[in-house]
Amino acid sequence: MKRFVYFLAVSLAISSHGMAQQSEQNHAERFEQLGPMLRSPNVYRTASGAPGHLYWQQQANYDISVELDDENQTIKGTETVTYINNSPDVLSYIWIQLDQNQRAKDSDSHKASTSKIYDKMSMRQLESILWHDLDLGYKIHSVKDAQGNDIPVAINKTMMRVDLPDPLKAGEQVEFTVDWSFNIHDRTSFIGGRPGYEYFEEDGNYLYTMAEWFPRMAVYSDFQGWQNKQFYGSGEFALTFGNYKVSITVPADHMVGATGVLQNPEEVLNDTELDRWNQAKETFDKPVIIRTQNEAEKLEKGKASDTKTWVFEAENVRDFAWTSSRKFIWDAMAVDVGNKNVMAMSYYAKEANPLYEQYSTRVVAHTLKSYSSRTFDYPYPTAISVEASNGMEYPMICFNYGRPDKDGTYSEAIKNGMISVIIHEVGHNFFPMIVNSDERQWTWMDEGLNTFMQFLAEQEWDRNYPSRRGPAHKIVDYMKGEKQYLEPIMTNSENIIQFGANAYAKPATALNILRETVMGRDLFDFAFKQYAQRWKFKHPTPADFFRTMEDASGVDLDWFWRGWFFGTEPVDISLADVQWYKLDNRTPTEKKEAEAAEYEKHESYLTKTRNEKDVPETVLERDPSTRDFYSSYDKFSVSPNNEKAYKDFVSSLNEKETELFNSGLNYYELTFKNIGGLVMPLIIQFNYTDGSSEVQRIPAYIWRKNESEVTKVFPTKKEVESIVLDPYRETADIDEENNYFPRRNIPSRFELFKRESGPRGAASGSNPMKEAKKNK
Numbered sequence: 001m002k003r004f005v006y007f008l009a010v011s012l013a014i015s016s017h018g019m020a021q022q023s024e025q026n027h028a029e030r031f032e033q034l035g036p037m038l039r040s041p042n043v044y045r046t047a048s049g050a051p052g053h054l055y056w057q058q059q060a061n062y063d064i065s066v067e068l069d070d071e072n073q074t075i076k077g078t079e080t081v082t083y084i085n086n087s088p089d090v091l092s093y094i095w096i097q098l099d100q101n102q103r104a105k106d107s108d109s110h111k112a113s114t115s116k117i118y119d120k121m122s123m124r125q126l127e128s129i130l131w132h133d134l135d136l137g138y139k140i141h142s143v144k145d146a147q148g149n150d151i152p153v154a155i156n157k158t159m160m161r162v163d164l165p166d167p168l169k170a171g172e173q174v175e176f177t178v179d180w181s182f183n184i185h186d187r188t189s190f191i192g193g194r195p196g197y198e199y200f201e202e203d204g205n206y207l208y209t210m211a212e213w214f215p216r217m218a219v220y221s222d223f224q225g226w227q228n229k230q231f232y233g234s235g236e237f238a239l240t241f242g243n244y245k246v247s248i249t250v251p252a253d254h255m256v257g258a259t260g261v262l263q264n265p266e267e268v269l270n271d272t273e274l275d276r277w278n279q280a281k282e283t284f285d286k287p288v289i290i291r292t293q294n295e296a297e298k299l300e301k302g303k304a305s306d307t308k309t310w311v312f313e314a315e316n317v318r319d320f321a322w323t324s325s326r327k328f329i330w331d332a333m334a335v336d337v338g339n340k341n342v343m344a345m346s347y348y349a350k351e352a353n354p355l356y357e358q359y360s361t362r363v364v365a366h367t368l369k370s371y372s373s374r375t376f377d378y379p380y381p382t383a384i385s386v387e388a389s390n391g392m393e394y395p396m397i398c399f400n401y402g403r404p405d406k407d408g409t410y411s412e413a414i415k416n417g418m419i420s421v422i423i424h425e426v427g428h429n430f431f432p433m434i435v436n437s438d439e440r441q442w443t444w445m446d447e448g449l450n451t452f453m454q455f456l457a458e459q460e461w462d463r464n465y466p467s468r469r470g471p472a473h474k475i476v477d478y479m480k481g482e483k484q485y486l487e488p489i490m491t492n493s494e495n496i497i498q499f500g501a502n503a504y505a506k507p508a509t510a511l512n513i514l515r516e517t518v519m520g521r522d523l524f525d526f527a528f529k530q531y532a533q534r535w536k537f538k539h540p541t542p543a544d545f546f547r548t549m550e551d552a553s554g555v556d557l558d559w560f561w562r563g564w565f566f567g568t569e570p571v572d573i574s575l576a577d578v579q580w581y582k583l584d585n586r587t588p589t590e591k592k593e594a595e596a597a598e599y600e601k602h603e604s605y606l607t608k609t610r611n612e613k614d615v616p617e618t619v620l621e622r623d624p625s626t627r628d629f630y631s632s633y634d635k636f637s638v639s640p641n642n643e644k645a646y647k648d649f650v651s652s653l654n655e656k657e658t659e660l661f662n663s664g665l666n667y668y669e670l671t672f673k674n675i676g677g678l679v680m681p682l683i684i685q686f687n688y689t690d691g692s693s694e695v696q697r698i699p700a701y702i703w704r705k706n707e708s709e710v711t712k713v714f715p716t717k718k719e720v721e722s723i724v725l726d727p728y729r730e731t732a733d734i735d736e737e738n739n740y741f742p743r744r745n746i747p748s749r750f751e752l753f754k755r756e757s758g759p760r761g762a763a764s765g766s767n768p769m770k771e772a773k774k775n776k
Contacts, residue, residue, distance in 0.1 A: 049547030104137030235493030260314030338377025393428030448507025572676030
């Protein structure tokens with residue numbers, strides 16, 4: 001016997017209004033597998049996201065001697081490169097990056113940049129339009145083979161092709177030497193950039209941040225061959241791992257910090273500095289100041305005429321950078337990372353105190369521990385933070401922001417900005433210095449992943465830390481921006497319009513949502529660590545990341561990658577309709593009595609209305625014969641058949657069905673509309689009339705058959721007073737006004753700030769606002 005139960009619709013709670021026009025097609029492709037959008041797996045890269053059994057990568061070893069001319073701000077050097085061909089291919093030429101040429105007079109970087117005249121313009125803006133006639137860029141004096149013979153080369157802007165005298169076969173290596181020089185530019189000028197010098201007019205000294213300073217081997221890989229795309233400034237570097245020995249000759253009173261381990265401390269440090277350095281190696285609780293501020297200030301007053309040569313060696317790094325100045329204060333402390341001591345260090349001029357002395361090296365140590373816990377133990381022997389009013393990363397050394405005002409005071413915002421930049425740039429040791437992605441093609445693979453890790457490290461530093469990137473609601477303004485200014489995260493680095501939001505903030509937010517809302521911390525953390533460990537000291541691609549995250553977690557994430565990384569749609573899910581139902585388990589007599597009561601109530605209302613408004617009699621009242629006919633019929637009476645049918649139905653129920661029939665449950669039918677287009681989980685908070693509440697989480701897979709609208713019924717024992725969609729702001733929903741039942745107005749918020757130009761990698765994409773100054 002078929003059994004039917006009947007529901008009483010108690011109320012129509014809300015109905016949709018102002019909905020955006022939806023596509024006629026409800027079921028598109030958001031839940032289809034990425035399939036051909038990803039590179040096909042092969043013997044080099046598996047379908048699971050791991051390196052294949054025939055994975056290979058090239059190696060380039062460098063022996064470099066370089067000399068800094070502090071009088072003329074020039075540099076000259078000689079490098080011997082040993083390039084090892086681990087690929088299965090025969091190479092007749094190789095490519096070398098000449099990144100200094102990006103600043104040359106005829107640079108395509110300048111030619112291809114747009115410019116505009118405004119009613120009011122700064123000198124810096126005007127200078128950038130005029131560009132410059134300075135003698136910048138590499139001078140390649142010679143390229144010779146191991147026997148001293150010239151090798152033919154072709155220089156194409158920021159790339160140099162070296163035509164090998166003999167084809168380089170698989171498993172073979174070639175050695176060649178390059179002599180070069182260039183004029184160092186003022187990086188604080190309109191030319192900008194991360195490397196260069198800063199001049200301190202007060203004491204007549206220079207602080208050099210030497211990066212992109214030597215001809216570097218380009219990457220030759222299994223997935224794209226040579227990465228020889230020109231360097232325009234935004235798309236950074238694809239580089240080859242190798243071993244370095246670098247001899248740096250500078251004025252004798254300079255302090256030098258660099259990638260790698262100092263090989264001759266006895267020759268370049270005085271006895272006091274050497275004792276303090278050895279003490280720092282055994283000190284784990286606080287930094288040891290190796291060259292003090294007073295000592296540095298004395299050195300600022302004179303300029304040595306002789307020189308010293310600092311020798312550094314580094315193993316298995318993809319790049320090498322260094323810094324030099326007589327202005328430097330230097331401190332260091334040991335950090336225990338994976339049962340191995342790492343030296344955390346900071347170099348800074350007096351202009352960066354007291355901030356850097358108080359915080360910098362401690363933040364370096366914190367970052368190493370935080371990142372190591374989620375990826376792999378930091379493998380290098382040193383990690384250095386250099387204050388340079390900047391923000392840029394290299395293996396074991398980075399140049400950072402965070403200078404207080406001249407009187408030594410600073411705001412909380414300046415302090416937090418400094419901490420964020422140090423975490424970010426030190427964190428780049430993991431992505432991309434070790435997990436060595438191609439920054440020139442996919443900026444998000446290092447900036448986005450690193451910004452996500454930065455957010456976690458910031459929150460570990462201080463649970464109330466004012467992180468600017470990572471929380472979902474922080475990306476809303478970008479996500480609801482004009483379509484013409486949005487592009488997918490997967491966009492090539494040089495083509496991104498809103499670089500900070502697209503390459504840093506959006507992927508960081510996506511990963512945070514993936515961890516907190518979609519996958520859960522345990523599954524995410526395991527999969528993310530698998531990716532880091534699989535690809536450390538290797539060259540991953542986006543497909544390797546996407547596949548590893550799914551393979552190690554057992555969670556199908558193709559819909560997530562498609563929406564967040566390949567698309568530009570925002571999240572705007574509306575709680576469009578709520579209906580409240582209760583199971584109608586009344587007896588026939590109870591139903592009729594209720595109907596009669598409603599009728600009497602209605603009749604009373606009509607009578608009152610007629611008396612008050614002189615409403616004409618109804619047809620029924622004008623026709624006595626009709627009234628007499630109906631008066632003999634009681635429409636509220638219950639027939640014996642009705643009573644019997646009800647009793648038969650109730651008696652047919654088993655124990656479980658009877659319990660459900662008499663449960664008194666409330667059924668709330670919720671309809672959700674996907675206005676923005678980006679499908680996401682439904683996080684629903686039910687607030688009950690007794691003051692309690694609960695949250696239900698529905699996976700995004702609910703949208704798989706209708707990506708525009710879904711309906712789901714929620715049974716509750718308690719009556720609902722209100723419903724909130726996305727109560728913790730986890731999904732980056734761009735319109736929160738349609739997330740409530742009953743509807744409520746949400747005030748638009750604005751922030752008061754004072755913006756200044758700031759470094760790449762700052763937490764907010766620019767210098768944090770200055771607040772009220774604090775004392776030293």
